[in-house]
Amino acid sequence: MIKLPFRLLCWSLLISTVSLGLFAAGQAKYVPGEMIIKLQNQKMLSSILDGHKELGINLKRSIKLSYETLYVLSVENKSSANMEMVQQQLIADPRIDYAEPNYLYRIVRPIRTVILDDILAPLESDTPYTLNDPKFSQLWGLRNDGTNGVLGGGVAGADIDALRAWSVERGSHQVKIAIIDTGIDYNHPDLQDNLWVNMEEQNGTEGVDDDGNGYIDDIYGYDFANRDADPLDGHSHGTHCAGTIGAVHNNNAGVAGVMADVTLMGVKVFTDGGSGSTENAILGIDYAMRMGVDLMSNSWGGGPFSQALLDSITRASEQGIIFTAAAGNSTSNNDSSTFYPANYDVPNVVAVASHTSSDRLSSFSSYGRTMVDIAAPGSDILSTTKNGKYGTMSGTSMATPHVSGVLGLLIAHEGRIPHQVMRERLLATSQPVRAYRRKVASGGRINAYNLLTNTRPPRNEPDPSAWIDYPLDEVFESDHPYAANDSKSLTVNIPGAKFVRVVIDKYDLENRYDYIKLSTSDGVLIEKIDGKGEDVMSDFIPGGTVNIEFITDRSVQKWGFVITKLQYIAK
Numbered sequence: 001m002i003k004l005p006f007r008l009l010c011w012s013l014l015i016s017t018v019s020l021g022l023f024a025a026g027q028a029k030y031v032p033g034e035m036i037i038k039l040q041n042q043k044m045l046s047s048i049l050d051g052h053k054e055l056g057i058n059l060k061r062s063i064k065l066s067y068e069t070l071y072v073l074s075v076e077n078k079s080s081a082n083m084e085m086v087q088q089q090l091i092a093d094p095r096i097d098y099a100e101p102n103y104l105y106r107i108v109r110p111i112r113t114v115i116l117d118d119i120l121a122p123l124e125s126d127t128p129y130t131l132n133d134p135k136f137s138q139l140w141g142l143r144n145d146g147t148n149g150v151l152g153g154g155v156a157g158a159d160i161d162a163l164r165a166w167s168v169e170r171g172s173h174q175v176k177i178a179i180i181d182t183g184i185d186y187n188h189p190d191l192q193d194n195l196w197v198n199m200e201e202q203n204g205t206e207g208v209d210d211d212g213n214g215y216i217d218d219i220y221g222y223d224f225a226n227r228d229a230d231p232l233d234g235h236s237h238g239t240h241c242a243g244t245i246g247a248v249h250n251n252n253a254g255v256a257g258v259m260a261d262v263t264l265m266g267v268k269v270f271t272d273g274g275s276g277s278t279e280n281a282i283l284g285i286d287y288a289m290r291m292g293v294d295l296m297s298n299s300w301g302g303g304p305f306s307q308a309l310l311d312s313i314t315r316a317s318e319q320g321i322i323f324t325a326a327a328g329n330s331t332s333n334n335d336s337s338t339f340y341p342a343n344y345d346v347p348n349v350v351a352v353a354s355h356t357s358s359d360r361l362s363s364f365s366s367y368g369r370t371m372v373d374i375a376a377p378g379s380d381i382l383s384t385t386k387n388g389k390y391g392t393m394s395g396t397s398m399a400t401p402h403v404s405g406v407l408g409l410l411i412a413h414e415g416r417i418p419h420q421v422m423r424e425r426l427l428a429t430s431q432p433v434r435a436y437r438r439k440v441a442s443g444g445r446i447n448a449y450n451l452l453t454n455t456r457p458p459r460n461e462p463d464p465s466a467w468i469d470y471p472l473d474e475v476f477e478s479d480h481p482y483a484a485n486d487s488k489s490l491t492v493n494i495p496g497a498k499f500v501r502v503v504i505d506k507y508d509l510e511n512r513y514d515y516i517k518l519s520t521s522d523g524v525l526i527e528k529i530d531g532k533g534e535d536v537m538s539d540f541i542p543g544g545t546v547n548i549e550f551i552t553d554r555s556v557q558k559w560g561f562v563i564t565k566l567q568y569i570a571k
Contacts, residue, residue: 038071104275138382158357162258177262177297216229223268235386243257255382322348330366352399353376375439378398429447470568477562487552501537507531517550
């Protein structure tokens with residue numbers, strides 16, 4: 001399954017309307033007074049600046065990428081209204097390909113962070129596969145026995161199937177993964193053996209660009225947030241992601257990563273406060289491309305559509321580099337509420353949702369059966385943190401490096417196969433889980449062993465061409481808007497049906513609190529539907545009977561819903 005191409009149809013609309021209302025409404029955050037432009041011809045820069053003097057713009061700096069040069073303009077009047085006017089004037093100039101604010105992004109903030117003691121006592125475990133890393137038995141995302149979550153509890157087997165995967169492949173230092181984030185604690189004893197080191201710079205002359213890549217003394221990577229060669233993580237977010245991918249195995253220290261052997265590159269594009277700009281991001285992505293990475297792990301997002309960022313990710317795609325991206329922690333449906341960069345429709349983008357040790361979508365996780373690809377462990381994940389410590393974090397930020405590590409295992413095992421093939425295989429080999437079936441495109445969670453062996457579990461879903469329309473005698477709908485503490489129900493029985501599903505013409509409900517509940521004739525819950533959508537088919541219900549129930553709470557009344565028909569498959 002692949003992301004549907006209808007997203008391409010939306011881009012022209014997004015590009016033409018990205019500024020409309022964003023400035024005034026305060027929806028888009030950007031570096032005050034900064035505009036990024038791309039010219040059709042760089043020689044036109046002076047004449048463009050002279051021709052738009054009335055806008056109060058000046059050249060602030062150049063963004064020199066390996067494949068093109070962009071320019072950052074300063075705008076004297078930084079008000080949102082003026083910024084919008086300046087953008088529209090520049091867009092209208094046929095010599096300018098695009099103009100957009102220097103948007104701000106953030107790391108996908110962890111829902112909960114707990115920093116643990118430096119010395120971690122091992123848990124008792126009877127598994128014969130336990131490594132000598134003291135906290136390996138708490139890494140439920142790698143091996144879930146149903147009891148070893150950090151907070152206890154869980155469902156046995158709801159993990160990435162790491163133990164079986166390691167019998168096939170444990171990784172390779174030839175695989176180079178860029179952690180585009182808040183940097184990495186390159187002094188962490190549980191990471192040092194798997195960190196990228198620029199040997200030409202380490203063994204070269206201080207203050208000299210020894211490898212000729214345009215950056216001086218970039219021994220452990222680069223810090224684009226502060227524009228220096230020290231990508232040391234002062235936040236912990238990037239270090240946590242790095243540990244999930246590649247914390248060293250069998251070193252009698254802390255935890256273990258998805259990959260026993262890997263080369264991790266710290267590309268710092270966010271400050272220690274967790275914020276960064278489009279400029280930082282595209283420079284970081286370009287740096288990773290220059291240095292020949294195989295994969296980029298991205299646990300960040302949140303800005304509006306950016307042509308500059310899209311072009312950067314597309315360039316990485318053209319070089320065959322996989323780009324994993326967190327789906328976000330807003331509990332939103334990314335099919336109707338965009339979250340970039342996860343929502344970019346580029347062949348190398350893999351958008352990741354988070355699941356719990358109990359094999360449910362994490363309560364905070366964003367989702368989308370079209371725009372989000374797969375689920376991975378993301379709740380209460382134990383990993384490395386800054387200053388040589390360890391801690392748990394929760395978020396799609398934590399799910400994303402699990403996918404990055406598993407794809408890294410595949411690259412180690414089979415080499416740099418086309419990323420389109422890798423992505424299709426990742427989704428097709430996922431473990432089907434009913435709870436994820438309508439939440440992510442794959443309908444399942446990542447399985448490392450299946451991916452490495454190309455084992456494709458049966459989906460056991462009805463033939464999509466066999467559905468037959470079943471119009472209702474009377475429209476089932478809410479008031480518009482609906483009332484507080486409202487409820488209504490309908491039971492529909494279709495004789496001779498093997499499967500039934502509900503077609504919702506339109507719905508607009510408060511996320512998480514107001515919902516349409518679908519269950520079988522004997523009360524087994526099939527699905528809860530909230531948020532917003534049109535012409536949406538529910539999950540399929542076995543048998544010919546479905547109970548439809550609408551439930552609201554006492555706050556926030558939205559438009560409601562309309563249902564005019566069901567569909568069924570005959571026995």
